[in-house]
């Protein structure tokens with residue numbers, strides 16, 4: 557397949573290029589990746605340095621030139637808190653940029669896998685969210701990503717994920733490691749529940765989905781729910797450092813509160829992913845251990 561990855565410089569984008577080209581993702585397990593990575597695909601990446609997806613003509617030109625059969629649309633405005641103060645910028649990228657990708661995909665006949673988020677939900681559920689459950693985003697970021705979903709047509713598969721971390725780019729796992737290595741105490745909320753996702757594992761799942769293009773909405777995360785507090789302790793323990801550096805705090809007691817509200821419960825149900833033969837993804841603890849061991853081994857890359 558000819559595959560275009562948008563957001564190729566992002567943390568997921570890097571792993572997508574590796575997964576689609578048949579290289580085992582940097583932070584992925586050979587055993588898990590081997591389930592999907594039979595042969596490599598022809599893959600090309602694009603990111604903001606090439607052109608902005610908010611430019612409909614540039615998007616159309618780039619996609620018409622490459623003529624992909626599959627577009628994995630990972631590019632997004634992802635600064636959740638900053639989006640509260642610049643909603644137009646976030647909307648331009650997440651809604652209009654997605655609409656531009658979809659329009660160009662129609663012209664070349666490409667199918668689209670559009671990556672979306674658990675932040676489309678308000679977190680009032682008490683059981684894992686199904687793809688068909690009602691959305692009600694709490695943040696500007698969530699509103700703009702939902703608007704992006706609504707730009708997608710029948711040729712698209714929307715892949716919602718959550719709490720993504722990977723080897724490339726900046727993420728919370730790298731921040732936790734850096735602080736723990738310096739012996740700095742930290743607090744994390746213990747009343748927000750979700751599913752951590754290793755970007756390399758998600759990339760492998762997206763290869764599987766690209767080969768099936770089921771349409772509709774699927775949820776793809778590593779397996780099992782947890783809290784940010786438990787995730788942080790796991791990262792520290794996995795690095796062989798003192799987990800007592802991490803203490804719990806209730807969301808209501810976290811001062812100052814971050815600008816964007818997050819759902820208190822955004823566990824995504826992965827049954828639809830399993831139903832199409834992709835998944836379940838590995839448990840979150842095992843995925844996180846793989847990432848931490850890789851980052852510790854390359855600790856000069858931890859920033």
Ligand SMILES: NC(=O)c1ccc[n+]([C@@H]2O[C@H](COP(=O)([O-])OP(=O)(O)OC[C@H]3O[C@@H](n4cnc5c(N)ncnc54)[C@H](OP(=O)(O)O)[C@@H]3O)[C@@H](O)[C@H]2O)c1
Pocket residue numbers: 562563564565566567568569602603604607608609610629630631632633634649653671672673674701717718719720721725
């Ligand atoms: N990270 C998470 O926890 C999480 C959770 C749920 C869902 N997701 C979704 O998963 C996908 C991948 O996330 P990620 O963490 O890999 O994000 P990321 O690291 O921020 O990567 C996104 C990439 O998109 C690029 N981009 C931004 N605006 C663009 C534009 N106008 N035109 C072209 N490219 C543009 C960014 O470039 P710049 O860096 O230069 O802006 C960046 O390289 C996104 O769709 C995100 O919404 C992420």
